Amino acid sequence: MTAMTRIHAALGRETLPLLGFLVIVILGFSALTPMFLTAGNLRSMAFQMPVLGLLTLAMLVPILSGGLNLAIIYQANISGLVLAWTLIQFGGPQAGFEAFLIGGALALLAGALSGAVIGAVVAYFGAHPILVSLAMMIFLRGLGEFATRGGDISGFPPFMNVLGHGSVWGIPVPLLVFIAAAILWHMMLARTRHGFSVYMIGSNIRAAEYAGLHTKRTLVLIYALSGVICAVAGILMAGSFNSVRVGHGEALLLVTVLACFLGGIDPFGGFGRVLPVVIALVILQALSSGLNLIGANQHLATAVWGLFLIGVMAIRHIVLVIGNRHKERKTT
Known part of the structure; x- marks a missing residue:
């Protein structure tokens, strides 16, 4: 086995090409604008990426299992609403850290429960993950709109700002959370x-069953853990925006799928890192x-992402x- 083969086996065959393209992107924008590699821009990127990163992790494992979770955005939002409601009940801006712990635990529970329902329906009733997660998305959106009357919930204690805008040793707190979740x-x-079991189910669920794996339990756990990661993203969004509303992050759903496929996740399941x-x-x-930074319209970035995926x-x-x-x- 050659050294290059060992590297590909350790890192995955997609890693080195993606690193090469990342270097090209960095060098290209550095040549176009001197602002790209400044500390301010890098810090801004470090604060912006973690929520998308967490939601992508929530999408990743369902895709690996051969499914999809279209409800991730609203699982994040409803979890954020649960946290916000708890903080409001304990005094809003005067709420203590104990209230945050209670609200955070309830938010994680809400995310896990909504995910477990998706997984249970997929596993025990044989429904397609796209249809089940779409139904859950519609339900959570309607529930959130009903609870908030279409508005925002704000008025959080000051320590919530640390989650969205704080740093530890110069590293943004949201980035630390994302790194920990990715590890x-x-x-x-x-x-x-x-x-x-996730990889086996994604490759061939029938073969996984014949091999003695508890596929139904695994599917429930896959979507429950996806919901937990969504809840973490919802908590970070609450700290970042200092408010919670049902529509936060709606544009990120398809980007999470794009990031998964760009990162080499097989759309049919069974392969990816x-x-x-x-x-x-x-x-x-x-x-x-x-x-x-070069003054392009933000919508152009979305178009470039789509063209990039087609090219890949x-x-x-x-x-x-x-x-x-x-x-x-x-x-x-």
Whole structure:
């Protein structure tokens, strides 16, 4: 086994190409604007990416299992509403840290419960994940609109600002939360029985059942954990915006899917790693920030993301065809 083969085996085949493209993006925008590599812009990127990153992690594992979770945004929002409601009950701006702990626990429970319902319906009733998560999305949106009358909930204690805008040793708190979640997600997928079951279900759920894996329990846990990560994202959004409303982050849903596919997650399940997805998130954030700095319209960044994904899929197909032809020549 060559050194390059070992590196690909350790990091994943998508990692090195994505790192190369990230370097190209950084060098390109650095040449276009001197503001790109400034401390202020890098700090701004570090504060903006974590919520999208957490929501992408929430989308990642369902896709690995061969499913999808379209309810992630509203799971985050309803969890944020649960936290906000708890803080308001304990005095709003005068609420203590104990109220935050209670509200945070209830928010995580709300996220886990909504995810577990999706997983249970998928696992025990055989419904398609897209339809079930779409139904949950509609339910949570309606519930949130009913609870807030379409408005915002604000008036949080000052320490909530730390979650959205604070730093520890110069590193933004939201970024630390995302890094911790990404490490936990990597360890779960790479080193636990649950992670092995996720890949097996995504590859072939029937074969997983014949192998003795408890596929139904695994599916429930997949979507419950997805809901927990959504709740963490909702808590960070509450701290970042200093308010909670049902519509926060609506534009991020399709971007999470984009980041997963860009990071090499197989859309049919069974293959993918966390590290390439994290690099893909950095690339998307760098593209967005760079285009903003050179004065491009924000909608152009969305268009560029879509074109980029089309280009990546085309390149992957070409590489796959070339690789298959090379193997055929070797065997003949």
